[in-house]
Amino acid sequence: MDQILGQVLRNAVWERLDMLSDLADRADAPALISVARSELPRLTAGWRAMLAAHEPDERGDCPTCSTRWHRCKAPCSVWQVAHEHLVAGGLAPQQETRRARRHSAVSPTHDGNTSPARTRPVPEQTGRHSLVPPPAPRHAVAGGLRA
Incomplete structure (x- = not known):
């Protein structure tokens, strides 16, 4: 049940x-101003809440990204992505994050080589983001990867 809710x-x-991306690409100026006035405060509040959860503790570890067995030193990937998108913007070279690499993972071919993963068609009845998760890649590591 938790997986479905998640x-x-x-x-x-x-x-x-x-x-929001579609609006930014297609809306006229008055609509953009209206959206910016309503959405920018919500987006900044969301970023602030997320970053507060990843604020380093007294040891310099991210309490959210750290586990009992693996400490994650600050700045964690959340702070790095925040800086990349909110501060550095288009000026910094775009480094591919682990999460982005995982989503564009390579899949083994019949001869054992790797090739870029093919995109899966999305079922029309469930919309753009399917409720049914895609099958795990054949080369996935047990236990998953940390973002």
Whole structure:
């Protein structure tokens, strides 16, 4: 049940981001001003809440990204992505994050070589972000990867 709720939550967030991107690409100036006035405060509040959860503790570790067995030193990947997108912007060279690499992972071919993963068609009845997760890659590591 938690997986389904989590997927519904993620889908709602992805859909919202898609809608905002579409508005930024296609809306006229008055609509953009209206959206900016309503959405920018919400987006900045969201970034602030997320970054507060990743604020380093007294040892300099990120309490959210750290586990009992692996300490994650600050700045964690969340702070790095925040800096890249909010401060450095288009001026910094775009480094591919582990999460982006994982989403554009390579899949083994029949001869054992690797090739870029093919995009899967999204079922029409569930919208752009399917409730059914895609099958795990054949070369996935047990236990998953940390972002």
